[in-house]
Amino acid sequence: MVKAAAAPQILTVSDLGKYLESKFGYDMFADAPPIDVDHIASLLGIDVVESPTFNGTTAGSIDDDTVGLITLGKQGTATVWINPRQNSYEPRRRFTLAHEIGHFCLHRVDGRLEFVDDKSTMSRSESYWTRHESEANSFAADLLMPTKLVNAEGRPIIDAYKKDNDTTTMPLDRFVAQMAPRFHVSTMAMEYRVKNMLGKR
Numbered sequence: 001m002v003k004a005a006a007a008p009q010i011l012t013v014s015d016l017g018k019y020l021e022s023k024f025g026y027d028m029f030a031d032a033p034p035i036d037v038d039h040i041a042s043l044l045g046i047d048v049v050e051s052p053t054f055n056g057t058t059a060g061s062i063d064d065d066t067v068g069l070i071t072l073g074k075q076g077t078a079t080v081w082i083n084p085r086q087n088s089y090e091p092r093r094r095f096t097l098a099h100e101i102g103h104f105c106l107h108r109v110d111g112r113l114e115f116v117d118d119k120s121t122m123s124r125s126e127s128y129w130t131r132h133e134s135e136a137n138s139f140a141a142d143l144l145m146p147t148k149l150v151n152a153e154g155r156p157i158i159d160a161y162k163k164d165n166d167t168t169t170m171p172l173d174r175f176v177a178q179m180a181p182r183f184h185v186s187t188m189a190m191e192y193r194v195k196n197m198l199g200k201r
């Protein structure tokens, strides 16, 4: 099989969108949400394996608590392993894959050949002081819940709620409960995302 040339380093989700559009004619935002992370991984040439045990080799230690990992080949190849025992909840699996896509896009030039993730590296509060992990988590949130799609989907939901309830504000938990299923993310991830966006305004 002929492998496509390795994708360049991609620093933002917006740049990822531009790359996929120019290289493959694929608009990742067109039918979203939800963002098709599996299709994006496949376009980037990332092999995703979900066997009960990881059969490849890593320098890091793997155990039942390992959520996912990515090994990066020197030629631009990459393999992601998603531990099925830790990812049976679909939004969790999507976040894991998006996090590994983040490592792929951002970190191939840093000389690290693998990243092994457990609950602490995937946690935004615990990964705060670990540059690569917090960057991968931010990238994953932005990939699964792009700002422009959150705004476009969210506006009519808020308007409808205000009209139906004759009020000027919508409680955050009600909003998140409607938004999370549309993006196939957990309510916790969506709540964090929305708070983050509101804080940046």
Ligand SMILES: [Zn+2]
Binding pocket: 099, 103, 115, 116, 117, 121, 132, 133, 136
């Ligand atoms: Zn990671």
